Amino acid sequence: MRKVKYAIIGAGTSGLTAMSYLQQLGEDFVLIQGGAYGTTCARVGCMPSKAMIHAANHYYQRNHFAELGIEKGEQLNVDLPKVLQRIRQLRDRFTGGVKKNSTDGLSAEQLIEGFAQFVGPNQLEVNGEIIQAERIILANGSRPVVPQAWQVIGDKLWTSDDIFEQTDLPKRIAVIGLGVIGLELGQALARLGVEVTGIEMQNTLGGLTEPALIELAVAEFSKEFTVHLGQAAEVCLNPENQEEVAIRLGDKTIYVDAVLASLGRRSNIDNLNLAAAGIGVDARGMPPFNVHTMQIMDRPIFIAGDANGYRPILHEAGDEGRMAVLNAVSYPQIQSFARKVPLGVAFSDPQIALIGQRYADCVGEQTLSVTFPLSCANGRAIVMGQDKGAICLFADKQSKKLLGAELFMADAEHLAHGLAWMLQQQMTVAQWLRMPFYHPVLEEALQSALRQLARQLYPEQSNWLAAELSPLE
C-alpha cells in the first residue's frame, strides 16, 4: 500500500487546477488519470467545437455576400475532410499545450495512469495498487448520455466524443437534443452543407426560458435546419436499408445517415465505487456536497468540476478545483466561498447567453421584465445584418436590481460578460444607466432595455434626462 497526503482523481481542468496549487506548495500528491490526456475542453469539448463553428460560419457568409454587393459568393466550395483535419490539428495543439504545462512534467511517482475506485474510506485502488490518501479530490468529469437502446445503430451513433474524429461528413445527420452542444454543432454542420434535422423534447432550445426569445430563436434556426420541438425521438436502423437510420417522431419517420446524440452529460462519479468510502448517493447518483466548499459531508473528500454536475462549464470547473484544493490543504478548517454569477454562452449564430437567474425561475409579482428586439433601433446590429435577436432583462421591483438576463443576439458573449460583471456588483438599474455606452455598438441595445426597465421601476422619476448623469460630489 502506498501512502500519500493528497490524491487527485482526473487530469481535466478541475483536477489540474487543484494540482498546480499543490505543486506550488511542494506537497506530496498523486494525480490519477484514466483515459486520454489533454482535458475534455481541449480534446473533445470547447476548443474543437469552436474550431468547427469558426469554419462553418466563414463558409456560411457566402450566402450574404450578394446583399452586400459582393459577387460570386455562391461559387465557393467547402472541403470537408480539410475542415475536419484542421479541427484535429488545432485540437492536438491545444491538448499538447495542456500536457506540456501539466502532466508531462510529473514524475512516475506523481502520475498514475488508470481508473481509480474506492476500496475503503480513504483508500483507492488503481490497476491493483492501493493508495491510501489523507485527502482526496474527485475531479473525474462527465461523459455524454447515450441511451442503451440507441446502440443498435452502431457506428452511425455519434456523440461529441466522436464527431471530430470523422474524416468526412455524410449528407444527412439528425442532431437529437438541442441544448448547447446540439445547437452549436447542429448549426455548424448545417452551415457546412449537411442536411440537419434537429430534435428536442422540450419546447425550447439552447436553454432559453423567455417565451419571446424562444420564438425568435426557433424562427431563426429553422431557416438553417429543420427543428422539431416538444418531441422525444426513437432511433433504430431502417429495416429495409441497414445503411440508414430511422428516427421515429410520433407518427413521422425521418431517415438519416448518422445521429449526433447531444442529450446532456452525466457525471463519471458512478465509476468510483463511493459506497466503499461510506458515501451514499441521491436518486441522481450524486453524493451530498457543499457548493461553497466542495466538501462531501464532513469528510476530507472534495468533488469539483463536471463530476459534481452543479455547473458543468469550464470556468466553474477551474473555480471548483481551486475551492477544493484550498479546503483540502486547510482541512479540517473549511472555508466557504461565494459562487460567481452564473454565466453561460452558446456559440450559435446568433449566440445565446444566460446570465444570473433564469427568467422562468423569476417571473412573478415581484419581478419586472423587458424584452428589447435589436431590430428596434440598434443601428450597429442593422448595419451588420444581425438585427434578428433580442435582449431580455428582468429585475426585482423592490431592490431595483437586475436578477438576470437572457440574450439571443450576435456576439452575445461580450455583452454577457459585461452583464455578469455588473450583476456581481449588485448595482441598481439606475446605477447601470450611469455607465458609458459608446455609439454605434450592440451595447446600446442594453442601454435601451435598461431605459425601458427604469421607466417601470422608478415611476416617480419624472426627469430621466438628469437621472442618467451622476452629480459631481
Ligand SMILES: Cc1cc2nc3c(=O)[nH]c(=O)nc-3n(C[C@H](O)[C@H](O)[C@H](O)COP(=O)(O)OP(=O)(O)OC[C@H]3O[C@@H](n4cnc5c(N)ncnc54)[C@H](O)[C@@H]3O)c2cc1C
Ligand atoms: C462538445 C463540448 C463543448 C463544450 N464547450 C464548452 C464551452 O464552450 N465553454 C465552456 O465553458 N464549457 C464547455 N464545455 C464543458 C467543459 O468542457 C467541461 O465543463 C470541462 O471540460 C470539465 O472539466 P473537468 O475537469 O470537470 O473534467 P474533464 O476535463 O472531463 O476531466 C476529467 C478526467 O477524469 C478522467 N476520469 C474519469 N474517471 C476516472 C477515474 N475513475 N479515475 C481516474 N480518472 C478518471 C476522465 O477520463 C477525464 O480525463 C464543453 C463540453 C463539451 C463536451
Ligand SMILES: NC(=O)c1ccc[n+]([C@@H]2O[C@H](COP(=O)([O-])OP(=O)(O)OC[C@H]3O[C@@H](n4cnc5c(N)ncnc54)[C@H](O)[C@@H]3O)[C@@H](O)[C@H]2O)c1
Ligand atoms: N458553450 C458552452 O458553454 C458549452 C458548449 C457545449 C457544451 N457545454 C456543456 O456541456 C453540457 C452538456 O451539453 P448538452 O447540450 O449535451 O446538454 P444540455 O443539457 O444543454 O442539453 C441536452 C438537451 O437534450 C434534450 N434531450 C434529452 N433527451 C432527449 C431525447 N430523448 N430527445 C430529444 N431531446 C432530448 C434535453 O431536453 C436538453 O435540452 C452543458 O450542460 C454545458 O455545461 C457548454
